[in-house]
Amino acid sequence: MDEFLRFLADGLAGASALGILAYTLLATHVTIVAVTVYLHRHQAHRALSLHPFLAHFFRFWLWLTTGMVTREWVAIHRRHHAHCERAGDPHSPRQVGLRTVLLRGAELYRTASHDREAIHRYAAGCPDDWIEHRLYSRFTWQGVGLLLVVDVLLFGIIGLSVWGIQMLWIPVLAAGVINGAGHAIGYRNFDCLDAATNILPFGVLIGGEELHNNHHTFATSAKLSVKWYEFDIGWMYIRVLEWLGLAKARPLPAPPGIRYRHARVDAATLRAVLANRARVMAALNARLRPVWRRELRGMALGAGLDRKSALRLLSRDPGYLDRDERGRLGRLLAASDSLRRVQALREQLAQLWQRSLASEEQLMEALSAWCARAAADSCAQVRSFAAELRGYA
Numbered sequence: 034m035d036e037f038l039r040f041l042a043d044g045l046a047g048a049s050a051l052g053i054l055a056y057t058l059l060a061t062h063v064t065i066v067a068v069t070v071y072l073h074r075h076q077a078h079r080a081l082s083l084h085p086f087l088a089h090f091f092r093f094w095l096w097l098t099t100g101m102v103t104r105e106w107v108a109i110h111r112r113h114h115a116h117c118e119r120a121g122d123p124h125s126p127r128q129v130g131l132r133t134v135l136l137r138g139a140e141l142y143r144t145a146s147h148d149r150e151a152i153h154r155y156a157a158g159c160p161d162d163w164i165e166h167r168l169y170s171r172f173t174w175q176g177v178g179l180l181l182v183v184d185v186l187l188f189g190i191i192g193l194s195v196w197g198i199q200m201l202w203i204p205v206l207a208a209g210v211i212n213g214a215g216h217a218i219g220y221r222n223f224d225c226l227d228a229a230t231n232i233l234p235f236g237v238l239i240g241g242e243e244l245h246n247n248h249h250t251f252a253t254s255a256k257l258s259v260k261w262y263e264f265d266i267g268w269m270y271i272r273v274l275e276w277l278g279l280a281k282a283r284p285l286p287a288p289p290g291i292r293y294r295h296a297r298v299d300a301a302t303l304r305a306v307l308a309n310r311a312r313v314m315a316a317l318n319a320r321l322r323p324v325w326r327r328e329l330r331g332m333a334l335g336a337g338l339d340r341k342s343a344l345r346l347l348s349r350d351p352g353y354l355d356r357d358e359r360g361r362l363g364r365l366l367a368a369s370d371s372l373r374r375v376q377a378l379r380e381q382l383a384q385l386w387q388r389s390l391a392s393e394e395q396l397m398e399a400l401s402a403w404c405a406r407a408a409a410d411s412c413a414q415v416r417s418f419a420a421e422l423r424g425y426a
Contacts, residue, residue, distance in 0.1 A: 064094065107155070163409075181193075288309065378406065
């Protein structure tokens with residue numbers, strides 16, 4: 034009896050409290066790395082290739098620590114990108130509410146995993162081998178059951194708490210925080226065509242996934258940090274794996290070049306602009322921000338709207354504002370001719386990427402016309418941007 038009680042108190046490892054904490058943090062971090070590097074960047078977006086041994090280790094680790102099936106996770110994530118913030122998005126705060134995604138993110142994932150037709154449609158290229166069918170997809174809960182046994186054997190009764198933390202780590206941080214707060218709270222480097230935000234500029238706890246706006250803008254990039262002050266620990270691990278010969282990332286998307294004093298829009302300009310929507314609109318927003326601030330300083334914004342919120346409304350694509358936000362934006366524009374004029378130019382440029390059926394000649398004509406209107410505008414910032422845009426290549 035004494036031996037049994039001693040086992041319950043200390044387990045086989047006899048680890049100290051600090052040792053148990055270190056194990057828990059290390060194990061959960063490996064799980065985060067497996068999700069961001071293997072499931073997300075490698076499988077869902079093909080942003081990098083992994084050595085088969087390493088890819089299988091991550092697959093086994095996820096079966097052991099989460100019970101997630103690769104093809105289900107990948108299909109649900111690809112479906113999220115295909116229908117982001119619209120009907121069909123499995124976990125959009127805009128569709129089901131932020132509170133629901135934060136508190137019931139894992140439940141939304143399970144519901145989406147039952148749609149076998151969608152799983153089949155979006156899971157192309159996922160592992161389809163013998164062990165996937167015979168073990169990982171067939172016995173989904175047995176992996177986490179084995180982990181429970183291992184944790185209790187190592188640490189005794191406290192192993193139950195360790196296991197509970199491991200079970201909550203991905204549902205809370207990934208399914209809840211990233212899918213929820215990552216579409217509602219934080220800052221945006223780019224006005225991508227959804228509500229994705231960067232929760233923090235340093236992505237460590239959740240493997241770099243905190244930089245969600247950057248990811249939604251450049252979905253096929255293995256690197257999620259963009260600004261000099263941003264840090265993506267997942268990218269750091271990928272670079273180490275590349276050095277070890279275990280991974281190879283796809284080339285990072287290069288920003289367009291600029292031909293200064295280039296006087297007209299040509300085919301090279303059009304290709305560069307069409308391929309770099311996020312960077313073009315971010316550059317225009319940067320030029321317009323001083324104009325917005327100057328106009329807002331002299332305005333009475335009214336109840337429920339401060340200058341920070343007003344700047345956010347002006348920098349967003351109106352199509353991704355809700356009814357109340359569109360109403361507040363309309364009142365802002367009605368109070369300032371300058372804001373209304375530059376906002377119209379901004380929206381006209383954004384429409385260029387929506388003309389999917391237009392020919393190259395029609396698009397080039399539309400871009401040339403926009404540059405001509407902007408070059409004739411009374412706002413110096415708009416004129417300088419038009420001159421720069423003509424030189425994109």
